[in-house]
Amino acid sequence: METTVDAVLDALASATPEIREGLVGRRSYQDTENESGERQLAADVYADQLLEERLGGIDGVVEYASEERTGVVAVGATDSGDSAGDASGTGSGDSASGDADADGALAVAVDPLDGSSNLKSNNAMGTILAVYDGSIPASGRDLVASAFVLYGPITTMTVARDDEVTEYEVVDGDRRVRDADVTVPDDPVVYGFGGRVPDWHDDFEAYVREIEQELKLRYGGAMIADVNQVVEYGGVFAYPSLESAPDGKLRLQFEGNPIGHIIETAGGASSDGTQSLLDVEPDGDVHQRVPLHVGNEALIDRLEAALD
Numbered sequence: 001m002e003t004t005v006d007a008v009l010d011a012l013a014s015a016t017p018e019i020r021e022g023l024v025g026r027r028s029y030q031d032t033e034n035e036s037g038e039r040q041l042a043a044d045v046y047a048d049q050l051l052e053e054r055l056g057g058i059d060g061v062v063e064y065a066s067e068e069r070t071g072v073v074a075v076g077a078t079d080s081g082d083s084a085g086d087a088s089g090t091g092s093g094d095s096a097s098g099d100a101d102a103d104g105a106l107a108v109a110v111d112p113l114d115g116s117s118n119l120k121s122n123n124a125m126g127t128i129l130a131v132y133d134g135s136i137p138a139s140g141r142d143l144v145a146s147a148f149v150l151y152g153p154i155t156t157m158t159v160a161r162d163d164e165v166t167e168y169e170v171v172d173g174d175r176r177v178r179d180a181d182v183t184v185p186d187d188p189v190v191y192g193f194g195g196r197v198p199d200w201h202d203d204f205e206a207y208v209r210e211i212e213q214e215l216k217l218r219y220g221g222a223m224i225a226d227v228n229q230v231v232e233y234g235g236v237f238a239y240p241s242l243e244s245a246p247d248g249k250l251r252l253q254f255e256g257n258p259i260g261h262i263i264e265t266a267g268g269a270s271s272d273g274t275q276s277l278l279d280v281e282p283d284g285d286v287h288q289r290v291p292l293h294v295g296n297e298a299l300i301d302r303l304e305a306a307l308d
C-alpha cells in the first residue's frame, strides 16, 4: 500500500506542469455541467481526464472519482473498460467494479481544479487529492494520504501522510521538500469565509463579526489558496451552511475530507459545524456536500460553540 501511495503522489506531482500549461486556451466554459450543477470549464475537463489517465494507471489503484464525473470509475487491473471519456459528468460507465475494500487496493478522489472560476481572472487555483483505503464514498477516517497542489507564483504540493504534513515545491514535476513538518502556527492571523453575507445564518454571522475584530481578511475565491493562507499564517477558513444551501457548497469526498485531514494532521481542527469533517458519515452520494470550517483549534471550538 505504501508503494501505491508513493506512486500516486509522484504521479500527481509529475502531472502538475501539464495541468498548469494546459490551462492556457482552456479558460472558457463548455456547454456541460458537472454533477453539482456547476458549469465546466474546458480546463476542468482536461485536468480530470489527465488525472484519470495518470492515477488510474497505477497498480493498486482500483477506483477513481472526480468532482467532474458522475460516478466512481473502475480503473487499473480490474478495469472493466468503462472508464474512458466520461468527463462530461453525464456519461455512463458510472459504477466501479474495482473493489477498494480488498486488501492493498486503494481508491483516489480528486478535485482536478479547485477554484477554477479564478481562471478567467488569472488568479490562484489548486488540485486536491484524497487516497482512501476503502470504496468511495468513503469516510475521512479511511484516508491514508491526502494532498493539495497550489498553482500560485510557484507550484507547491502539501501532503498529509503518516501523521505528518510536508510541503514541497514542484519543479518540472519533481517534488523538493520545503517544510518537512508543516504545522498551523499557534497565533492566528488570517480569516476567509465563503458564501454571500446575506445568505449566512445569523449565528455564523455573529461569529464572523467577532473574528473580523481579531484577524485580517484573506479571501481569494479558491479554497486551496485560502486554506494555504491558514496553513502558513494560522487562522480560519470556512465555506459554511447557507440559508439557500444548508449543506454549503463544498463536497465531502473531494474537498471536505482531504482538507480536514491535512489541517488536522498539521495540528489544526476541522468541523462541519458540530463534529470533525473526518467523522461525517458518507450518505452514499459521491457528490455529498458539507459545511466546511478549518483552522486553529481554538477558533474552530469557538465556531462550534457559536453554532450550537
Ligand SMILES: O=P(O)(O)OC[C@H]1O[C@](O)(COP(=O)(O)O)[C@@H](O)[C@@H]1O
Binding pocket: 038, 067, 111, 113, 114, 115, 116, 117, 194, 195, 221, 222, 223, 224, 239, 249
Ligand atoms: O465563488 P464562490 O461561490 O464564493 O465559491 C468559492 C468556493 O467554491 C470553490 O471554487 C469550489 O471549488 P471548485 O472550483 O472545485 O468547484 C472553492 O474553491 C471556493 O472556496
Ligand SMILES: [Mg+2]
Binding pocket: 111, 113, 114, 115, 223, 255
Ligand atoms: Mg473545489
Ligand SMILES: [Mg+2]
Binding pocket: 044, 067, 111, 112, 113, 114, 115, 116
Ligand atoms: Mg473543481
